[in-house]
Amino acid sequence: MSFREDGEAALDWAARYLETVRERPVLAQIEPGELRSRLPDTAPDEPEPFAALLRDLDDVLMPALTHWQSPRFFAYFANTGSEPGILAELLAATLNQVGILWRTSPALQELEEVTLAWLAELLGLPAGWHGHIDDTASTATLSALAAARARTPDRRVVVCSEHSHSSVAKAARLLELELRPVPGDERHALRPDLLDLDGACAAVATIGTTSSTAIDPVHAVADACEAAGVWLHVDAAYAGSAAVCPELRPLFAGWERGDSVVVNPHKWLLVPMDCSTLWTRRPDDFRRAFSLVPEYLRNDAETANLSELAIPLGRRFRALKLWAVLRCYGRSGLQEMIRESIRLAALFEEWVEAEPGWEVVAPRPFSLVCFRHDGTDDENEEIMRRVNTSGEAFLSHTKLDGRLVLRLAVGNARTTEDDIRATWDALRREAARR
Amino acid sequence: MSFREDGEAALDWAARYLETVRERPVLAQIEPGELRSRLPDTAPDEPEPFAALLRDLDDVLMPALTHWQSPRFFAYFANTGSEPGILAELLAATLNQVGILWRTSPALQELEEVTLAWLAELLGLPAGWHGHIDDTASTATLSALAAARARTPDRRVVVCSEHSHSSVAKAARLLELELRPVPGDERHALRPDLLDLDGACAAVATIGTTSSTAIDPVHAVADACEAAGVWLHVDAAYAGSAAVCPELRPLFAGWERGDSVVVNPHKWLLVPMDCSTLWTRRPDDFRRAFSLVPEYLRNDAETANLSELAIPLGRRFRALKLWAVLRCYGRSGLQEMIRESIRLAALFEEWVEAEPGWEVVAPRPFSLVCFRHDGTDDENEEIMRRVNTSGEAFLSHTKLDGRLVLRLAVGNARTTEDDIRATWDALRREAARR
Numbered sequence: 121m122s123f124r125e126d127g128e129a130a131l132d133w134a135a136r137y138l139e140t141v142r143e144r145p146v147l148a149q150i151e152p153g154e155l156r157s158r159l160p161d162t163a164p165d166e167p168e169p170f171a172a173l174l175r176d177l178d179d180v181l182m183p184a185l186t187h188w189q190s191p192r193f194f195a196y197f198a199n200t201g202s203e204p205g206i207l208a209e210l211l212a213a214t215l216n217q218v219g220i221l222w223r224t225s226p227a228l229q230e231l232e233e234v235t236l237a238w239l240a241e242l243l244g245l246p247a248g249w250h251g252h253i254d255d256t257a258s259t260a261t262l263s264a265l266a267a268a269r270a271r272t273p274d275r276r277v278v279v280c281s282e283h284s285h286s287s288v289a290k291a292a293r294l295l296e297l298e299l300r301p302v303p304g305d306e307r308h309a310l311r312p313d314l315l316d317l318d319g320a321c322a323a324v325a326t327i328g329t330t331s332s333t334a335i336d337p338v339h340a341v342a343d344a345c346e347a348a349g350v351w352l353h354v355d356a357a358y359a360g361s362a363a364v365c366p367e368l369r370p371l372f373a374g375w376e377r378g379d380s381v382v383v384n385p386h387k388w389l390l391v392p393m394d395c396s397t398l399w400t401r402r403p404d405d406f407r408r409a410f411s412l413v414p415e416y417l418r419n420d421a422e423t424a425n426l427s428e429l430a431i432p433l434g435r436r437f438r439a440l441k442l443w444a445v446l447r448c449y450g451r452s453g454l455q456e457m458i459r460e461s462i463r464l465a466a467l468f469e470e471w472v473e474a475e476p477g478w479e480v481v482a483p484r485p486f487s488l489v490c491f492r493h494d495g496t497d498d499e500n501e502e503i504m505r506r507v508n509t510s511g512e513a514f515l516s517h518t519k520l521d522g523r524l525v526l527r528l529a530v531g532n533a534r535t536t537e538d539d540i541r542a543t544w545d546a547l548r549r550e551a552a553r554r
Numbered sequence: 555m556s557f558r559e560d561g562e563a564a565l566d567w568a569a570r571y572l573e574t575v576r577e578r579p580v581l582a583q584i585e586p587g588e589l590r591s592r593l594p595d596t597a598p599d600e601p602e603p604f605a606a607l608l609r610d611l612d613d614v615l616m617p618a619l620t621h622w623q624s625p626r627f628f629a630y631f632a633n634t635g636s637e638p639g640i641l642a643e644l645l646a647a648t649l650n651q652v653g654i655l656w657r658t659s660p661a662l663q664e665l666e667e668v669t670l671a672w673l674a675e676l677l678g679l680p681a682g683w684h685g686h687i688d689d690t691a692s693t694a695t696l697s698a699l700a701a702a703r704a705r706t707p708d709r710r711v712v713v714c715s716e717h718s719h720s721s722v723a724k725a726a727r728l729l730e731l732e733l734r735p736v737p738g739d740e741r742h743a744l745r746p747d748l749l750d751l752d753g754a755c756a757a758v759a760t761i762g763t764t765s766s767t768a769i770d771p772v773h774a775v776a777d778a779c780e781a782a783g784v785w786l787h788v789d790a791a792y793a794g795s796a797a798v799c800p801e802l803r804p805l806f807a808g809w810e811r812g813d814s815v816v817v818n819p820h821k822w823l824l825v826p827m828d829c830s831t832l833w834t835r836r837p838d839d840f841r842r843a844f845s846l847v848p849e850y851l852r853n854d855a856e857t858a859n860l861s862e863l864a865i866p867l868g869r870r871f872r873a874l875k876l877w878a879v880l881r882c883y884g885r886s887g888l889q890e891m892i893r894e895s896i897r898l899a900a901l902f903e904e905w906v907e908a909e910p911g912w913e914v915v916a917p918r919p920f921s922l923v924c925f926r927h928d929g930t931d932d933e934n935e936e937i938m939r940r941v942n943t944s945g946e947a948f949l950s951h952t953k954l955d956g957r958l959v960l961r962l963a964v965g966n967a968r969t970t971e972d973d974i975r976a977t978w979d980a981l982r983r984e985a986a987r988r
Binding site for chain 2: 138451
């Protein structure tokens with residue numbers, strides 16, 4: 121095989137995909153098992169050309185893809201695999217670094233630490249915290265709670281809002297900690313008056329919950345945590361990237377008091393999956409939870425190793441794509457992208473508010489609009505289902521105050537006002553069809 | 555920025571890197587902090603061209619890279635980021651799939667399940683097990699032990715060999731399970747006569763330990779596990795790929811009796827970091843440990859979701875590179891690569907055995923040779939240090955029976971007999987210089 125020739129073909133395929141993704145149905149148009157039934161039962165005995173793979177990408181895999189890169193992807197939290205990020209992944213795979221110890225890839229470790237310091241500065245987080253990259257916020261939150269448990273092993277409770285991400289419950293289950301959810305207020309933010317930290321090793325405050333992007337009162341939670349000596353983990357997985365805009369910083373008030381903070385640049389900061397960034401003022405507690413150096417890894421104590429702060433022993437060179445994105449967009453480019461997402465979400469919110477029979481059902485601090493049509497939950501779900509199966513756009517739902525609510529999450533950098541308009545038209549069309 | 559133009563430049567950079575990696579010093583030639591000091595303190599305010607990144611890769615990052623792709627990388631376990639795997643990573647980043655639920659990427663989920671079934675067949679593992687991909691074996695082992703704990707929550711002991719990988723101890727610490735190491739025999743394999751499963755939720759048997767690629771007696775451990783109703787986790791992270799060769803299958807006798815088996819295609823099966831494959835006959839126990847579906851992810855029960863079997867909620871499209879490698883090499887190509895690694899290791903072993911003043915100090919079932927020169931530990935470490943700092947080759951060490959031992963791990967697909975010969979020459983030269 122020729123790397124250059126196959127590479128040209130792969131690059132051309134990638135370029136064409138990005139050029140045409142707008143035209144594809146956003147949500148995969150197949151039934152469970154359909155792709156599986158179209159693939160052979162076993163690997164081939166003899167080598168196949170790379171071109172065969174590219175052909176099957178078009179002919180076999182394409183209908184089974186949900187197009188996260190589509191400008192009309194509005195489900196969950198929309199993201200963007202940006203061009204510099206994509207090409208950096210090509211380079212990272214080429215270099216195939218394995219970060220175990222510092223010396224197994226000084227570039228990986230130092231670039232990871234440097235880009236995390238850059239990102240902390242961009243977001244207005246305190247200088248001097250230690251930052252590292254995990255695959256996802258689920259892993260980062262699990263790690264932070266493990267560090268919290270290691271700090272105060274006799275306390276076995278994690279306190280969070282009832283609207284916290286499911287990864288908090290998942291981590292608590294794995295760590296065998298009791299989960300103590302605090303009710304939310306009418307804005308779905310944690311009610312500090314109901315906060316009970318008795319026996320708690322950690323509390324989780326969320327800035328931008330997954331359901332409705334609610335903002336917990338971080339200062340109030342931090343006050344309580346400080347008084348009780350409890351670890352404060354701040355989950356800003358989605359919203360954190362928005363702190364690159366100074367005018368949005370007030371929404372993040374108090375996060376600088378966290379013991380750990382997680383932000384996902386693979387959500388709203390143009391970095392392809394996967395890249396979840398975690399900062400902590402207490403790396404020693406992470407080390408207490410995770411450090412363990414066997415003889416075959418013993419080494420002159422040249423520097424701390426990232427593997428001593430995390431679950432995996434080896435890590436890939438994710439910092440390269442973060443570096444690429446931060447440099448190729450710059451502070452101004454990142455701010456521009458965030459502001460445009462928010463502008464488009466605000467526009468959609470206005471349209472919904474102005475339209476009889478529709479309502480916005482939660483505050484919109486960032487780029488997610490929670491809304492619904494007058495009618496039952498089933499009717500709302502049916503409107504969403506029809507839009508999604510039409511392929512014109514892809515939205516998801518949640519439940520707030522017992523009611524089913526539609527979510528339009530703006531976050532793909534290719535989304536334009538026309539995309540928002542067309543999606544709104546499709547929603548109204550399907551509502552009228554009932 | 556132009557994706558096609560920047561892509562051409564990135565591809566050319568990648569091709570040149572692979573063409574010239576043989577000429578570079580294998581181990582990074584810098585001091586801790588040196589790279590950091592050469593990078594700016596903050597991200598740029600304005601966008602930079604992608605070309606600036608490529609320039610800095612050459613000028614700033616290159617000396618800080620340890621070249622895992624070098625044919626003279628023999629440390630830890632040598633690996634290969636193969637060309638089809640590298641290009642598949644470009645495509646995966648382009649598609650930017652996020653596997654949360656089946657419908658967020660049917661292609662990701664079904665291709666992951668299909669390629670894992672292909673790989674199970676290639677390796678001679680039982681049909682019908684459920685397979686999924688984790689980032690590393692550390693995570694896979696943690697998941698398996700969490701599933702074992704969920705199955706028998708009242709038992710709190712993990713039994714393994716004293717030569718088991720450090721990730722077993724790390725997982726036990728996180729899961730708050732007691733670690734009960736069993737002494738190894740003169741071949742560094744677990745001694746089944748000393749196996750005590752009282753109170754154990756899991757036992758770990760390793761096929762190819764990290765220190766010396768020792769093989770635990772899996773059948774004997776499986777017998778004991780079956781009698782006591784204890785979960786058997788088989789760690790074949792490095793060696794498992796070798797089972798693609800039928801003549802090596804006897805070394806894996808008994809692994810088909812495991813409750814879970816982990817193999818790392820990113821080690822010895824040409825897949826770039828990161829790709830660790832785990833199969834289990836008990837997906838329901840994984841679900842018991844990890845499944846948790848909040849409302850915003852609720853969905854028609856169309857199919858099981860991979861996120862219910864693992865720590866992260868979202869996963870990237872790693873199956874694509876595994877698919878690319880299995881197809882572009884085929885069974886025959888994978889067998890050829892494994893056999894060549896083993897042939898070269900056997901050759902080196904012969905040379906060491908034939909040379910006065912040197913000895914092979916452990917059996918060599920696969921492609922790792924454990925050896926030492928007559929003399930003290932310090933003298934051996936000094937020989938290794940000199941070879942490593944010369945840049946000609948990179949080896950690592952371990953301790954066996956209280957003595958420091960050098961390890962030559964063959965596993966890079968570009969390694970030739972000349973590379974082995976040159977490394978052996980360098981070792982003898984440095985030994986003679988003392």
